[in-house]
Amino acid sequence: MFQDIGEMLILFWRTLQSLPQLWRQRLKTFDQLFEIGNASLLMACILSIFIGGVLALQTGPVMVERGLSSLIGGIVGLSVCKELAPVMMAVLIAGRIGSAMAAEIGSMRVYQEIDALKTMNINPIHYLVLPRVVAISLALPLLVVFAIMVGWMGGALVSVYNTDIGISFTSYFNNLRSVVEPSDVVNGLIKSFVFAVTIGVVCCHQGLRTIGGPRGIGRSVTKAVVNSIVMILILDYVVTRILLYFNL
Amino acid sequence: MSQAAQNQRPSVSVQIQGLRKSFGEVEVLHGIDLKIAPREVFVIMGPSGSGKSVLLKHLIGLETPDAGDVLIDGHSIQSPGMLERYRLAMVFQSGALLNSLTVAENVGLYLTEHQLLPQDEIDQIVKQKLEALGLKGQEDRMPEELSGGMKKRVAIARALVIDPQIILYDEPTSELDPLIAVTIGQEIKRLNQENDVTSIVVSHDRDLAFGIADRIALLEDGQVLQVGTPKELAESKNEKVQKFLNASFQF
Numbered sequence: 001m002f003q004d005i006g007e008m009l010i011l012f013w014r015t016l017q018s019l020p021q022l023w024r025q026r027l028k029t030f031d032q033l034f035e036i037g038n039a040s041l042l043m044a045c046i047l048s049i050f051i052g053g054v055l056a057l058q059t060g061p062v063m064v065e066r067g068l069s070s071l072i073g074g075i076v077g078l079s080v081c082k083e084l085a086p087v088m089m090a091v092l093i094a095g096r097i098g099s100a101m102a103a104e105i106g107s108m109r110v111y112q113e114i115d116a117l118k119t120m121n122i123n124p125i126h127y128l129v130l131p132r133v134v135a136i137s138l139a140l141p142l143l144v145v146f147a148i149m150v151g152w153m154g155g156a157l158v159s160v161y162n163t164d165i166g167i168s169f170t171s172y173f174n175n176l177r178s179v180v181e182p183s184d185v186v187n188g189l190i191k192s193f194v195f196a197v198t199i200g201v202v203c204c205h206q207g208l209r210t211i212g213g214p215r216g217i218g219r220s221v222t223k224a225v226v227n228s229i230v231m232i233l234i235l236d237y238v239v240t241r242i243l244l245y246f247n248l
Numbered sequence: 249m250s251q252a253a254q255n256q257r258p259s260v261s262v263q264i265q266g267l268r269k270s271f272g273e274v275e276v277l278h279g280i281d282l283k284i285a286p287r288e289v290f291v292i293m294g295p296s297g298s299g300k301s302v303l304l305k306h307l308i309g310l311e312t313p314d315a316g317d318v319l320i321d322g323h324s325i326q327s328p329g330m331l332e333r334y335r336l337a338m339v340f341q342s343g344a345l346l347n348s349l350t351v352a353e354n355v356g357l358y359l360t361e362h363q364l365l366p367q368d369e370i371d372q373i374v375k376q377k378l379e380a381l382g383l384k385g386q387e388d389r390m391p392e393e394l395s396g397g398m399k400k401r402v403a404i405a406r407a408l409v410i411d412p413q414i415i416l417y418d419e420p421t422s423e424l425d426p427l428i429a430v431t432i433g434q435e436i437k438r439l440n441q442e443n444d445v446t447s448i449v450v451s452h453d454r455d456l457a458f459g460i461a462d463r464i465a466l467l468e469d470g471q472v473l474q475v476g477t478p479k480e481l482a483e484s485k486n487e488k489v490q491k492f493l494n495a496s497f498q499f
Contacts, residue, residue: 104348107347108346111344111347112341113344115340116340116344118310119308120358120410121362122357122362
Protein backbone atom coordinates (compact mmCIF):
# COMPACT_ATOMS: atom_id res chain seq x y z
CA MET A 1 0.00 0.00 0.00
CA PHE A 2 2.73 2.48 1.00
CA GLN A 3 4.66 1.59 -2.17
CA ASP A 4 1.51 2.36 -4.20
CA ILE A 5 1.10 5.73 -2.49
CA GLY A 6 4.77 6.55 -3.04
CA GLU A 7 4.58 5.63 -6.72
CA MET A 8 1.41 7.69 -7.16
CA LEU A 9 3.04 10.74 -5.55
CA ILE A 10 6.03 10.34 -7.87
CA LEU A 11 3.70 10.03 -10.87
CA PHE A 12 1.81 13.15 -9.72
CA TRP A 13 5.06 15.07 -9.35
CA ARG A 14 6.30 13.99 -12.79
CA THR A 15 2.94 14.94 -14.31
CA LEU A 16 3.25 18.39 -12.74
CA GLN A 17 6.78 18.66 -14.14
CA SER A 18 5.48 17.77 -17.60
CA LEU A 19 2.90 20.62 -17.62
CA PRO A 20 5.07 22.73 -19.99
CA GLN A 21 4.42 19.97 -22.57
CA LEU A 22 0.68 20.62 -22.42
CA TRP A 23 0.49 22.82 -25.51
CA ARG A 24 2.13 20.06 -27.54
CA GLN A 25 -0.37 17.54 -26.20
CA ARG A 26 -3.41 19.83 -26.64
CA LEU A 27 -5.12 17.71 -29.30
CA LYS A 28 -4.94 14.59 -27.17
CA THR A 29 -6.24 16.63 -24.20
CA PHE A 30 -9.24 17.84 -26.28
CA ASP A 31 -9.90 14.25 -27.39
CA GLN A 32 -9.94 13.14 -23.77
CA LEU A 33 -12.19 16.08 -22.78
CA PHE A 34 -14.67 15.13 -25.49
CA GLU A 35 -14.50 11.49 -24.42
CA ILE A 36 -15.21 12.37 -20.77
CA GLY A 37 -18.05 14.79 -21.58
CA ASN A 38 -19.61 12.54 -24.16
CA ALA A 39 -19.50 9.50 -21.92
CA SER A 40 -20.68 11.16 -18.71
CA LEU A 41 -23.10 14.00 -19.41
CA LEU A 42 -26.33 11.99 -19.69
CA MET A 43 -25.42 9.80 -16.73
CA ALA A 44 -24.50 12.91 -14.69
CA CYS A 45 -27.86 14.47 -15.56
CA ILE A 46 -29.88 11.42 -14.47
CA LEU A 47 -27.82 10.93 -11.32
CA SER A 48 -28.06 14.59 -10.26
CA ILE A 49 -31.79 14.94 -10.78
CA PHE A 50 -32.40 11.93 -8.54
CA ILE A 51 -29.86 13.06 -5.92
CA GLY A 52 -31.64 16.41 -5.60
CA GLY A 53 -34.98 14.66 -5.69
CA VAL A 54 -34.26 12.12 -2.98
CA LEU A 55 -32.75 14.79 -0.75
CA ALA A 56 -35.98 16.81 -0.99
CA LEU A 57 -38.00 13.65 -0.49
CA GLN A 58 -36.12 12.69 2.69
CA THR A 59 -35.98 16.13 4.31
CA GLY A 60 -39.16 17.74 2.91
CA PRO A 61 -41.92 15.94 4.84
CA VAL A 62 -39.98 16.22 8.14
CA MET A 63 -39.46 19.96 7.60
CA VAL A 64 -43.12 20.48 6.64
CA GLU A 65 -44.23 18.63 9.78
CA ARG A 66 -42.19 21.09 11.88
CA GLY A 67 -43.35 24.13 9.94
CA LEU A 68 -39.95 24.68 8.32
CA SER A 69 -40.94 24.01 4.70
CA SER A 70 -39.47 27.33 3.56
CA LEU A 71 -35.97 26.01 4.40
CA ILE A 72 -36.05 23.01 2.03
CA GLY A 73 -34.46 24.94 -0.85
CA GLY A 74 -31.49 25.93 1.29
CA ILE A 75 -30.89 22.43 2.64
CA VAL A 76 -31.05 20.80 -0.79
CA GLY A 77 -29.03 23.61 -2.38
CA LEU A 78 -26.24 23.50 0.18
CA SER A 79 -26.02 19.70 0.37
CA VAL A 80 -25.92 19.31 -3.40
CA CYS A 81 -23.29 21.93 -4.12
CA LYS A 82 -20.96 21.35 -1.17
CA GLU A 83 -21.10 17.59 -0.84
CA LEU A 84 -23.28 15.43 -3.03
CA ALA A 85 -22.53 16.78 -6.49
CA PRO A 86 -18.71 16.74 -6.12
CA VAL A 87 -18.59 13.33 -4.43
CA MET A 88 -21.19 11.58 -6.58
CA MET A 89 -19.79 12.99 -9.83
CA ALA A 90 -16.29 11.95 -8.77
CA VAL A 91 -17.53 8.41 -8.04
CA LEU A 92 -19.32 8.36 -11.40
CA ILE A 93 -16.22 9.54 -13.25
CA ALA A 94 -13.98 7.09 -11.38
CA GLY A 95 -16.24 4.24 -12.49
CA ARG A 96 -16.93 5.43 -16.00
CA ILE A 97 -13.74 7.23 -17.10
CA GLY A 98 -11.12 6.09 -14.57
CA SER A 99 -11.78 2.46 -15.36
CA ALA A 100 -11.46 3.15 -19.10
CA MET A 101 -8.16 4.99 -18.50
CA ALA A 102 -6.72 2.13 -16.45
CA ALA A 103 -7.88 -0.43 -19.03
CA GLU A 104 -6.49 1.50 -22.00
CA ILE A 105 -3.11 2.24 -20.46
CA GLY A 106 -3.00 -1.27 -18.95
CA SER A 107 -3.55 -2.93 -22.31
CA MET A 108 -0.93 -0.64 -23.88
CA ARG A 109 1.48 -1.81 -21.20
CA VAL A 110 0.65 -5.50 -21.64
CA TYR A 111 0.86 -5.35 -25.44
CA GLN A 112 4.21 -3.50 -25.34
CA GLU A 113 2.85 -0.25 -26.83
CA ILE A 114 4.37 1.68 -23.93
CA ASP A 115 7.72 -0.05 -24.51
CA ALA A 116 7.40 1.00 -28.16
CA LEU A 117 6.88 4.62 -27.07
CA LYS A 118 9.98 4.43 -24.85
CA THR A 119 12.11 3.09 -27.72
CA MET A 120 11.00 6.11 -29.76
CA ASN A 121 12.15 8.33 -26.88
CA ILE A 122 8.53 9.39 -26.25
CA ASN A 123 7.87 9.86 -22.55
CA PRO A 124 4.68 7.91 -21.61
CA ILE A 125 3.92 10.50 -18.93
CA HIS A 126 3.87 13.31 -21.51
CA TYR A 127 2.05 11.22 -24.10
CA LEU A 128 -0.47 9.29 -21.99
CA VAL A 129 -0.75 10.61 -18.44
CA LEU A 130 -0.61 14.40 -18.89
CA PRO A 131 -3.53 14.73 -21.37
CA ARG A 132 -5.71 12.44 -19.27
CA VAL A 133 -5.01 14.12 -15.92
CA VAL A 134 -5.48 17.61 -17.38
CA ALA A 135 -8.68 16.63 -19.23
CA ILE A 136 -10.26 15.02 -16.18
CA SER A 137 -9.23 18.00 -14.00
CA LEU A 138 -11.04 20.37 -16.36
CA ALA A 139 -14.02 18.13 -17.06
CA LEU A 140 -14.99 17.12 -13.53
CA PRO A 141 -15.45 20.66 -12.14
CA LEU A 142 -17.51 21.55 -15.24
CA LEU A 143 -19.57 18.44 -14.77
CA VAL A 144 -20.08 19.36 -11.11
CA VAL A 145 -21.42 22.83 -12.07
CA PHE A 146 -23.88 21.10 -14.38
CA ALA A 147 -24.74 18.51 -11.71
CA ILE A 148 -25.36 21.23 -9.09
CA MET A 149 -27.89 22.99 -11.33
CA VAL A 150 -29.64 19.78 -12.33
CA GLY A 151 -29.63 18.61 -8.68
CA TRP A 152 -31.28 21.84 -7.56
CA MET A 153 -33.90 21.36 -10.25
CA GLY A 154 -34.50 17.76 -9.12
CA GLY A 155 -35.02 18.98 -5.56
CA ALA A 156 -37.39 21.71 -6.78
CA LEU A 157 -39.50 19.27 -8.82
CA VAL A 158 -39.99 16.93 -5.84
CA SER A 159 -40.63 19.83 -3.42
CA VAL A 160 -43.34 21.23 -5.69
CA TYR A 161 -45.06 18.10 -7.00
CA ASN A 162 -44.79 15.79 -3.97
CA THR A 163 -48.10 16.14 -2.08
CA ASP A 164 -46.39 15.70 1.32
CA ILE A 165 -44.24 18.79 0.67
CA GLY A 166 -46.08 20.93 -1.87
CA ILE A 167 -44.19 24.22 -1.70
CA SER A 168 -43.92 26.64 -4.66
CA PHE A 169 -40.95 27.01 -7.02
CA THR A 170 -40.58 30.63 -5.85
CA SER A 171 -40.41 29.69 -2.18
CA TYR A 172 -37.87 26.89 -2.93
CA PHE A 173 -35.55 29.07 -5.01
CA ASN A 174 -35.89 32.14 -2.77
CA ASN A 175 -34.65 30.12 0.18
CA LEU A 176 -31.93 28.48 -1.91
CA ARG A 177 -30.73 31.91 -3.07
CA SER A 178 -30.64 33.29 0.45
CA VAL A 179 -28.76 30.31 1.92
CA VAL A 180 -26.32 29.27 -0.80
CA GLU A 181 -23.39 31.64 -1.30
CA PRO A 182 -21.09 31.68 -4.35
CA SER A 183 -18.34 30.51 -1.98
CA ASP A 184 -20.33 27.29 -1.40
CA VAL A 185 -20.20 26.54 -5.11
CA VAL A 186 -16.49 27.36 -5.13
CA ASN A 187 -16.10 24.92 -2.21
CA GLY A 188 -17.65 22.16 -4.36
CA LEU A 189 -15.47 23.07 -7.32
CA ILE A 190 -12.25 22.96 -5.28
CA LYS A 191 -13.21 19.53 -3.98
CA SER A 192 -14.06 18.27 -7.44
CA PHE A 193 -10.70 19.48 -8.78
CA VAL A 194 -8.84 17.59 -6.03
CA PHE A 195 -10.93 14.47 -6.71
CA ALA A 196 -10.28 14.76 -10.46
CA VAL A 197 -6.51 14.93 -10.08
CA THR A 198 -6.68 11.97 -7.68
CA ILE A 199 -8.76 9.85 -10.09
CA GLY A 200 -6.45 10.71 -13.00
CA VAL A 201 -3.26 9.86 -11.13
CA VAL A 202 -4.62 6.71 -9.42
CA CYS A 203 -6.06 5.27 -12.63
CA CYS A 204 -3.05 6.11 -14.83
CA HIS A 205 -0.75 4.66 -12.15
CA GLN A 206 -2.70 1.40 -12.06
CA GLY A 207 -2.64 1.24 -15.86
CA LEU A 208 1.10 1.82 -16.03
CA ARG A 209 1.91 -0.90 -13.51
CA THR A 210 -0.27 -3.55 -15.13
CA ILE A 211 1.41 -6.92 -15.52
CA GLY A 212 0.19 -10.16 -17.04
CA GLY A 213 -2.38 -10.55 -19.78
CA PRO A 214 -6.10 -9.73 -19.91
CA ARG A 215 -6.45 -10.93 -16.32
CA GLY A 216 -3.86 -8.38 -15.23
CA ILE A 217 -5.79 -5.64 -17.04
CA GLY A 218 -9.00 -6.66 -15.24
CA ARG A 219 -7.17 -6.60 -11.91
CA SER A 220 -5.78 -3.12 -12.62
CA VAL A 221 -9.20 -1.75 -13.57
CA THR A 222 -10.81 -3.06 -10.38
CA LYS A 223 -7.96 -1.72 -8.27
CA ALA A 224 -8.07 1.65 -10.03
CA VAL A 225 -11.79 2.15 -9.36
CA VAL A 226 -11.71 0.87 -5.77
CA ASN A 227 -8.61 2.92 -4.87
CA SER A 228 -10.08 6.03 -6.50
CA ILE A 229 -13.33 5.77 -4.54
CA VAL A 230 -11.50 5.14 -1.26
CA MET A 231 -9.22 8.12 -1.92
CA ILE A 232 -12.21 10.32 -2.86
CA LEU A 233 -13.97 9.57 0.43
CA ILE A 234 -10.83 10.09 2.53
CA LEU A 235 -9.91 13.30 0.72
CA ASP A 236 -13.51 14.52 1.01
CA TYR A 237 -13.06 14.73 4.78
CA VAL A 238 -9.54 16.18 4.59
CA VAL A 239 -10.42 18.86 2.01
CA THR A 240 -13.64 19.78 3.86
CA ARG A 241 -11.61 20.25 7.04
CA ILE A 242 -9.08 22.45 5.25
CA LEU A 243 -11.80 24.51 3.53
CA LEU A 244 -13.60 25.02 6.84
CA TYR A 245 -10.33 26.34 8.25
CA PHE A 246 -10.33 28.95 5.46
CA ASN A 247 -14.06 29.68 6.06
CA LEU A 248 -15.06 28.30 2.67
CA MET B 249 15.94 14.23 -49.69
CA SER B 250 14.16 14.36 -46.33
CA GLN B 251 15.80 16.07 -43.37
CA ALA B 252 15.69 12.75 -41.54
CA ALA B 253 17.58 11.11 -44.37
CA GLN B 254 20.09 13.94 -44.45
CA ASN B 255 20.64 13.40 -40.74
CA GLN B 256 21.44 9.74 -41.33
CA ARG B 257 24.31 8.64 -39.12
CA PRO B 258 26.60 5.66 -39.67
CA SER B 259 25.77 2.32 -38.09
CA VAL B 260 27.50 1.57 -34.80
CA SER B 261 28.90 -1.37 -32.87
CA VAL B 262 27.26 -3.02 -29.87
CA GLN B 263 29.18 -4.65 -27.06
CA ILE B 264 27.58 -6.72 -24.31
CA GLN B 265 29.78 -7.16 -21.25
CA GLY B 266 29.07 -9.71 -18.51
CA LEU B 267 25.30 -9.06 -18.58
CA ARG B 268 23.38 -10.60 -15.72
CA LYS B 269 19.69 -10.31 -14.96
CA SER B 270 17.40 -11.99 -12.43
CA PHE B 271 13.65 -11.80 -11.97
CA GLY B 272 13.04 -12.66 -8.33
CA GLU B 273 14.95 -15.83 -7.54
CA VAL B 274 15.35 -16.84 -11.18
CA GLU B 275 18.52 -15.74 -12.96
CA VAL B 276 17.62 -15.34 -16.63
CA LEU B 277 20.97 -14.07 -18.00
CA HIS B 278 24.16 -15.57 -16.57
CA GLY B 279 26.86 -13.16 -17.74
CA ILE B 280 26.49 -12.67 -21.49
CA ASP B 281 29.46 -11.36 -23.50
CA LEU B 282 28.98 -10.51 -27.18
CA LYS B 283 30.44 -8.10 -29.73
CA ILE B 284 28.40 -6.99 -32.71
CA ALA B 285 30.11 -5.09 -35.51
CA PRO B 286 28.63 -2.11 -37.41
CA ARG B 287 26.43 -3.11 -40.40
CA GLU B 288 26.32 -6.70 -39.22
CA VAL B 289 23.16 -8.81 -39.27
CA PHE B 290 23.53 -10.60 -35.95
CA VAL B 291 20.98 -13.25 -35.04
CA ILE B 292 20.48 -14.41 -31.46
CA MET B 293 18.94 -17.88 -31.50
CA GLY B 294 17.88 -20.22 -28.79
CA PRO B 295 14.99 -22.23 -27.45
CA SER B 296 12.02 -20.56 -25.74
CA GLY B 297 12.92 -19.28 -22.28
CA SER B 298 16.62 -19.02 -23.05
CA GLY B 299 16.63 -15.26 -22.35
CA LYS B 300 16.72 -13.94 -25.93
CA SER B 301 13.98 -11.32 -25.58
CA VAL B 302 15.24 -10.21 -22.15
CA LEU B 303 18.68 -9.71 -23.70
CA LEU B 304 17.16 -7.69 -26.54
CA LYS B 305 15.31 -5.43 -24.08
CA HIS B 306 18.65 -4.68 -22.37
CA LEU B 307 20.11 -3.60 -25.71
CA ILE B 308 17.62 -0.72 -26.01
CA GLY B 309 17.48 0.15 -22.30
CA LEU B 310 14.02 -1.24 -21.56
CA GLU B 311 15.55 -3.43 -18.84
CA THR B 312 18.29 -2.53 -16.39
CA PRO B 313 20.94 -5.20 -15.83
CA ASP B 314 21.83 -6.47 -12.35
CA ALA B 315 25.46 -6.59 -13.45
CA GLY B 316 27.40 -5.92 -16.62
CA ASP B 317 26.64 -3.37 -19.32
CA VAL B 318 25.63 -2.81 -22.92
CA LEU B 319 27.89 -0.42 -24.83
CA ILE B 320 26.66 1.32 -27.95
CA ASP B 321 29.66 2.67 -29.83
CA GLY B 322 31.56 2.45 -26.52
CA HIS B 323 28.92 4.29 -24.44
CA SER B 324 26.74 2.63 -21.83
CA ILE B 325 23.06 2.36 -22.82
CA GLN B 326 22.26 3.28 -19.20
CA SER B 327 23.85 6.72 -19.52
CA PRO B 328 21.35 9.57 -19.92
CA GLY B 329 20.34 10.80 -23.37
CA MET B 330 21.44 7.66 -25.25
CA LEU B 331 18.21 7.54 -27.27
CA GLU B 332 18.84 11.13 -28.35
CA ARG B 333 22.49 10.51 -29.15
CA TYR B 334 22.02 7.27 -31.05
CA ARG B 335 19.08 6.24 -33.16
CA LEU B 336 17.91 2.87 -31.97
CA ALA B 337 14.71 1.24 -33.16
CA MET B 338 12.97 -1.92 -32.15
CA VAL B 339 10.45 -4.07 -33.99
CA PHE B 340 8.43 -5.89 -31.35
CA GLN B 341 7.21 -9.46 -31.63
CA SER B 342 3.57 -8.32 -31.71
CA GLY B 343 4.36 -5.21 -33.74
CA ALA B 344 3.26 -3.12 -30.72
CA LEU B 345 1.41 -0.67 -32.96
CA LEU B 346 -0.64 1.89 -31.07
CA ASN B 347 -4.20 0.65 -31.56
CA SER B 348 -5.76 4.11 -31.30
CA LEU B 349 -3.71 5.45 -34.24
CA THR B 350 -3.96 4.78 -37.97
CA VAL B 351 -1.14 3.06 -39.85
CA ALA B 352 0.19 6.43 -41.07
CA GLU B 353 0.01 7.99 -37.60
CA ASN B 354 1.84 4.98 -36.15
CA VAL B 355 4.61 5.17 -38.73
CA GLY B 356 5.01 8.94 -38.38
CA LEU B 357 4.69 8.96 -34.58
CA TYR B 358 8.39 9.58 -33.83
CA LEU B 359 8.61 12.54 -36.22
CA THR B 360 5.27 14.00 -35.11
CA GLU B 361 5.89 13.74 -31.39
CA HIS B 362 9.40 15.20 -31.59
CA GLN B 363 8.17 17.84 -34.07
CA LEU B 364 11.16 17.19 -36.30
CA LEU B 365 9.50 18.13 -39.60
CA PRO B 366 6.40 19.93 -40.91
CA GLN B 367 3.36 17.63 -41.18
CA ASP B 368 3.32 17.54 -45.01
CA GLU B 369 6.94 16.33 -45.07
CA ILE B 370 6.15 13.71 -42.43
CA ASP B 371 3.22 12.50 -44.55
CA GLN B 372 5.53 12.19 -47.53
CA ILE B 373 8.17 10.21 -45.61
CA VAL B 374 5.50 7.92 -44.15
CA LYS B 375 4.13 7.29 -47.64
CA GLN B 376 7.63 6.48 -48.93
CA LYS B 377 8.39 4.05 -46.11
CA LEU B 378 5.05 2.30 -46.47
CA GLU B 379 5.49 1.99 -50.23
CA ALA B 380 8.98 0.56 -49.74
CA LEU B 381 7.49 -2.18 -47.60
CA GLY B 382 4.61 -2.96 -49.97
CA LEU B 383 1.98 -1.18 -47.88
CA LYS B 384 0.83 1.43 -50.41
CA GLY B 385 -2.71 2.64 -49.76
CA GLN B 386 -2.84 1.30 -46.19
CA GLU B 387 -2.24 4.69 -44.55
CA ASP B 388 -5.73 5.19 -43.14
CA ARG B 389 -6.35 1.68 -41.89
CA MET B 390 -6.37 0.87 -38.18
CA PRO B 391 -3.97 -1.76 -36.79
CA GLU B 392 -6.80 -4.18 -35.94
CA GLU B 393 -7.73 -4.31 -39.64
CA LEU B 394 -4.27 -5.61 -40.62
CA SER B 395 -2.97 -9.16 -40.89
CA GLY B 396 -0.03 -10.32 -38.73
CA GLY B 397 2.44 -9.91 -41.62
CA MET B 398 1.19 -6.41 -42.41
CA LYS B 399 1.46 -5.39 -38.76
CA LYS B 400 5.09 -6.54 -38.73
CA ARG B 401 5.82 -4.56 -41.89
CA VAL B 402 4.15 -1.45 -40.45
CA ALA B 403 6.29 -1.90 -37.33
CA ILE B 404 9.40 -2.13 -39.54
CA ALA B 405 8.30 1.04 -41.40
CA ARG B 406 7.86 2.78 -38.04
CA ALA B 407 11.38 1.71 -37.05
CA LEU B 408 12.84 2.93 -40.37
CA VAL B 409 11.32 6.41 -40.02
CA ILE B 410 13.83 7.05 -37.25
CA ASP B 411 16.66 6.39 -39.76
CA PRO B 412 18.13 4.06 -37.17
CA GLN B 413 21.74 3.14 -36.66
CA ILE B 414 20.66 -0.08 -34.94
CA ILE B 415 17.44 -2.01 -35.49
CA LEU B 416 16.44 -4.73 -33.05
CA TYR B 417 13.93 -7.33 -34.24
CA ASP B 418 12.15 -9.49 -31.68
CA GLU B 419 10.92 -12.72 -33.30
CA PRO B 420 10.12 -11.04 -36.62
CA THR B 421 8.70 -14.17 -38.23
CA SER B 422 6.74 -15.65 -35.34
CA GLU B 423 3.05 -16.31 -36.05
CA LEU B 424 3.63 -15.81 -39.78
CA ASP B 425 3.17 -18.33 -42.59
CA PRO B 426 6.40 -19.47 -44.31
CA LEU B 427 5.88 -17.30 -47.40
CA ILE B 428 5.47 -14.07 -45.43
CA ALA B 429 8.31 -15.15 -43.12
CA VAL B 430 10.60 -15.35 -46.15
CA THR B 431 9.45 -11.89 -47.31
CA ILE B 432 10.15 -10.42 -43.88
CA GLY B 433 13.59 -12.07 -43.84
CA GLN B 434 14.39 -10.61 -47.26
CA GLU B 435 13.24 -7.18 -46.08
CA ILE B 436 15.53 -7.34 -43.04
CA LYS B 437 18.51 -8.21 -45.23
CA ARG B 438 17.63 -5.59 -47.87
CA LEU B 439 17.13 -2.84 -45.28
CA ASN B 440 20.43 -3.74 -43.66
CA GLN B 441 22.28 -3.38 -46.96
CA GLU B 442 20.47 -0.25 -48.16
CA ASN B 443 20.35 1.72 -44.92
CA ASP B 444 23.78 1.27 -43.36
CA VAL B 445 22.31 -0.15 -40.19
CA THR B 446 23.35 -2.73 -37.61
CA SER B 447 20.60 -5.35 -37.32
CA ILE B 448 20.15 -7.57 -34.28
CA VAL B 449 17.51 -10.24 -34.70
CA VAL B 450 16.17 -12.48 -31.97
CA SER B 451 14.55 -15.58 -33.35
CA HIS B 452 14.16 -19.31 -32.95
CA ASP B 453 13.50 -19.67 -36.67
CA ARG B 454 16.51 -21.60 -38.06
CA ASP B 455 15.65 -20.87 -41.71
CA LEU B 456 15.49 -17.15 -41.05
CA ALA B 457 18.71 -17.14 -39.04
CA PHE B 458 20.71 -19.10 -41.61
CA GLY B 459 19.16 -17.07 -44.46
CA ILE B 460 20.01 -13.57 -43.23
CA ALA B 461 22.72 -13.74 -40.54
CA ASP B 462 26.32 -12.66 -40.90
CA ARG B 463 26.86 -14.26 -37.50
CA ILE B 464 24.67 -16.20 -35.09
CA ALA B 465 24.84 -16.51 -31.30
CA LEU B 466 23.16 -19.53 -29.81
CA LEU B 467 21.78 -19.02 -26.31
CA GLU B 468 20.72 -21.66 -23.82
CA ASP B 469 19.58 -21.04 -20.24
CA GLY B 470 20.87 -17.46 -20.32
CA GLN B 471 24.36 -18.42 -21.51
CA VAL B 472 26.02 -18.20 -24.91
CA LEU B 473 26.68 -21.69 -26.26
CA GLN B 474 28.47 -20.61 -29.42
CA VAL B 475 28.95 -17.58 -31.68
CA GLY B 476 29.90 -17.89 -35.33
CA THR B 477 28.91 -17.63 -38.96
CA PRO B 478 26.04 -19.84 -40.11
CA LYS B 479 28.64 -22.19 -41.66
CA GLU B 480 30.63 -22.41 -38.41
CA LEU B 481 27.49 -23.20 -36.45
CA ALA B 482 26.35 -25.81 -38.94
CA GLU B 483 29.74 -27.53 -38.62
CA SER B 484 29.92 -27.14 -34.83
CA LYS B 485 31.07 -30.11 -32.78
CA ASN B 486 29.09 -28.84 -29.77
CA GLU B 487 26.45 -31.47 -29.05
CA LYS B 488 23.89 -28.95 -27.72
CA VAL B 489 24.30 -26.74 -30.79
CA GLN B 490 23.78 -29.69 -33.11
CA LYS B 491 20.78 -30.86 -31.10
CA PHE B 492 19.10 -27.45 -31.40
CA LEU B 493 19.93 -26.99 -35.06
CA ASN B 494 18.91 -30.49 -36.13
CA ALA B 495 15.77 -30.83 -34.01
CA SER B 496 12.90 -32.11 -36.13
CA PHE B 497 9.69 -34.07 -35.81
CA GLN B 498 10.26 -37.80 -35.62
CA PHE B 499 7.22 -40.09 -35.88
